[in-house]
Amino acid sequence: YDVQEKIDYVFKVVVIGDSAVGKTQILSRFAKNEFCFDSKSTIGVEFQTRTVTINAKVIKAQIWDTAGQERAVTSAYYRGALGAMLVYDITKRQSFDHVARWVEELRAHADSSIVIMLVGNKADLVDQRMVPTEDAVEFAEDQGLFFSETSALSGDNVESAFLKLLEEINRVV
């Protein structure tokens, strides 16, 4: 039988950003250590969970996915969210140019204390890079966001980006 761990906290985290930047894959990598090569836009999956221990607290991360509804994210999606992963694609300049709009969206709809991690995904596609790391670092510093470049494909930095976000949330709860 399952020995149910005692959960100290449930942290709601939302994943946002333009379509096709890799939000669903980052989430699957963190929650299940999977990358799905023939994924179509996920339908119906609202969130995935993973339980981690941070500073002796058992934290259940409940991580919400836009599930292909990027253009129709409602305020209900942001309700109660303590953290946000704001994802762009390092090979798509437009997805980075839109990051400012996503930050505005968060400022308008999410709690003002929400912890935001800016994530430049697809870092494995180095020869197609269109967004210099420095541009993102500068934007993140300006806006008070944490920042990481990840690859959901290789798994690089996915775990550390989520853990950093959860640690920061844990520091402020």
Ligand code: GDP
């Ligand atoms: P979403 O619309 O933001 O949820 O994006 P998806 O997670 O569905 O990914 C969009 C496409 O990018 C899919 O074809 C993925 O296989 C691909 N993809 C996602 N993450 C990565 C990554 O880190 N590296 C590479 N090379 N491709 C990725």
Ligand code: MG
């Ligand atoms: Mg998706």
